[in-house]
Amino acid sequence: MQLLYFAWVRERIGLDEETLAPPQGVATVGALLDWLRAQSPGHAAALADRSVLRVAVDQTFADDTTPVSDGAEVAIFPPVTGG
Amino acid sequence: MTVTVRLQTAPFDLTTEVAALTNARTDIGAVVTFTGLVRDLNDGAGVSALTLETYPAMAERQLTEIAAEAAARWPLLGGTVIHRHGTLAPGDGIVLVAVASAHRHAAFEAAAFLMDWLKTKAPFWKREDAGWVAAKVEDAAAAERWTV
Numbered sequence: 001m002q003l004l005y006f007a008w009v010r011e012r013i014g015l016d017e018e019t020l021a022p023p024q025g026v027a028t029v030g031a032l033l034d035w036l037r038a039q040s041p042g043h044a045a046a047l048a049d050r051s052v053l054r055v056a057v058d059q060t061f062a063d064d065t066t067p068v069s070d071g072a073e074v075a076i077f078p079p080v081t082g083g
Numbered sequence: 084m085t086v087t088v089r090l091q092t093a094p095f096d097l098t099t100e101v102a103a104l105t106n107a108r109t110d111i112g113a114v115v116t117f118t119g120l121v122r123d124l125n126d127g128a129g130v131s132a133l134t135l136e137t138y139p140a141m142a143e144r145q146l147t148e149i150a151a152e153a154a155a156r157w158p159l160l161g162g163t164v165i166h167r168h169g170t171l172a173p174g175d176g177i178v179l180v181a182v183a184s185a186h187r188h189a190a191f192e193a194a195a196f197l198m199d200w201l202k203t204k205a206p207f208w209k210r211e212d213a214g215w216v217a218a219k220v221e222d223a224a225a226a227e228r229w230t231v
Contacts (some may be wrong), residue, residue, distance in 0.1 A: 008134055028165055059140055059141040061204075076206065081208050082135065082208070083119055083202035083207070
């Protein structure tokens with residue numbers, strides 16, 4: 001699974017992307033976030049407050065119930081501030 | 084009718100973009116444009132440079148979907164949406180929305196809709212000297228008003 005991080009999520013985790021293989025039970029965005037928080041203190045800090053995170057699966061906005069699969073591109077970032 | 088979407092680091096030129104929309108056409112009665120610029124002051128803090136980060140693949144996709152939605156809702160005769168990324172200075176253009184229609188109401192509304200949805204749905208993040216810019220509640224409310 002390809003993970004992409006943007007803005008302060010990227011800075012707090014210290015990576016702009018990584019390829020990870022979550023265990024089989026991690027089948028939704030919500031479960032993935034829980035699993036990611038356990039990966040490092042940086043992940044835990046960046047992903048602590050769900051309310052300030054947005055998630056996209058394969059470039060489409062997702063919520064905690066959205067399924068994630070092995071080949072997915074999952075992006076995690078703060079609420080957008082363009083325009 | 085399609086609304087053209089572009090993601091770029093280079094500056095854009097309003098006159099050129101409007102000319103491209105209206106060139107050799109006589110059916111367009113109204114062109115509404117919106118240009119978003121970098122301000123030197125935001126929430127009381129001075130801004131000497133603004134960095135715009137983006138997720139290019141998703142930005143192109145979201146802007147294209149938003150543009151298609153505008154074209155479905157209003158009788159547009161053309162449109163252009165340009166969003167810049169990279170490092171910008173105060174006074175620089177960030178975003179351009181130009182919409183052409185036979186009459187003004189469709190063009191005004193479509194331009195406002197495009198900006199409101201772009202601000203809440205397109206993956207861009209602004210970083211100023213003081214840090215990352217926080218999302219505004221008013222922007223979410225502005226986008227909500229177009230919900231059917």
